[in-house]
Amino acid sequence: MGDLVTGEAVVLDLRVAQLASRAVAFAIDVAVQFGLLLLVFLLAPVDLDSALATAVGLTLLIAVMIGLPTAVETATRGRSLGKLAMGLRVVRDDGGAIRFRHALVRALGGFVVDFWVLGLAGAIALFVSLFSPQGKRVGDYLAGTVVIHVRVPKQEVELATMPPQLAEWAAGLDLSQLPEELVLAARQYLSRYHELNEQARWDLGSRLSNDVGVAVRSPRLEYTHPHPYLSAVLAERRRRAS
Template sequence: MGDLVTGEAVVLDLRVARLASRAVAFAFDVLVQFLLLLGVFLLSPVDFDGALQSALALSLTIAVLVGYPAAVESLSRGRSLGKLVMGLRVVRDDGGAIRFRHALVRALGGFFVDFWALGLGGAVALFVSLFSAQGKRVGDYLAGTVVVHTRAPGQVVAPVEMPAVLADWARGLDLSQLPEELVLAARQYLGRYHELSEQARTELGTRLADDVGTAVRSPRTEHVHPYPYLAAVLAERRNRASDAQQLGQ
């Protein structure tokens, strides 16, 4: 289990992805990139002279090897196709969702240092990650990111109770845009609430509630404490998942 520390010095239990699972995810992404390159080359003009053909091939290769991971990870909030298959996600060092700049720095680091230009086919990434407590490669260090499992098997989490006063409000929420890593962070906050200092409770709870409010398009009002607000959202999410499962049976 790897510990990620938030900006308020609160430790979140996120299971850091290790070499084996990351290698499988990487291999899957390389296959996708190879197929993209193959398709691009088959559709590209072939009547250029040798020098222009080489320049075009190099440009297209860099565009795919850098553009693919940067675009996919930024649009999916840290989940390339390979990571989706393996149940992994890229997050910031504080456990938050990555943005385009994080994905771009990771992609550039991967191309120039970790894997291709200077990486000897992944030897650099392998060497660096073996000596990293969180399995980071050079691109992760440059971007301030880490790859984690989206679920932590075997972790016992106490059920979140629905605050009665917020039950009706929660039933009308749109939870379709609520990201998984934000749910995990909120669950960790609720589970460790009584272990936190008063300052950490207020600062972290307010930040999480603001992020959740933006995602569900129903911001927390000042008279509602972050704890019941987050509890209501997570409890409603759990109830809907349970109802959907029962309907599917």
């Protein structure tokens, strides 16, 4: 487990990805990138003059090595093909979903410092990750992100109970846009609810409920406490999955 601190200074022990799983995910992503570069160069015209060929090659390199991972992680809210295969996701340090600027900084940091330009084929990323409690590389430190596991073992899953008064409402929810990292944060909140003081219960619960309400297009009513609201959403999600 790794501690992630929310905006309300409440610690959530989300499962930080280990170096081995991140390395496999990285290898998959690199294989895809180099495969795309090879395909593009094989299909490129051979009659370009040297200056133009250099410019086109540099543009393609930047597009594939920086533009592609930035676009993919932005569109998927932190998941590349390799991370999807390994059950990983990039989130902000407070557990929230990353945005374009986070993905761009990670991609730039990875290309320039962690892996290629200065990174000695990943030596810098490996060195920094080994000394980071959360397995961060330089790009993660610059972007304020961390990579977590989204596949939680069954014995670690907090089984939320469906409040009877919210069962009918929950059955009509659209849960297709509910992100995994938000589910993990809500699950941790429910599992540690009794460890929090009353103010933290309300503040953190309200923030999570607001984010969940946007995702499921059904905001929490002001008179509904965050705990039963989140319990209903997670219980309905588990019911559909089973």
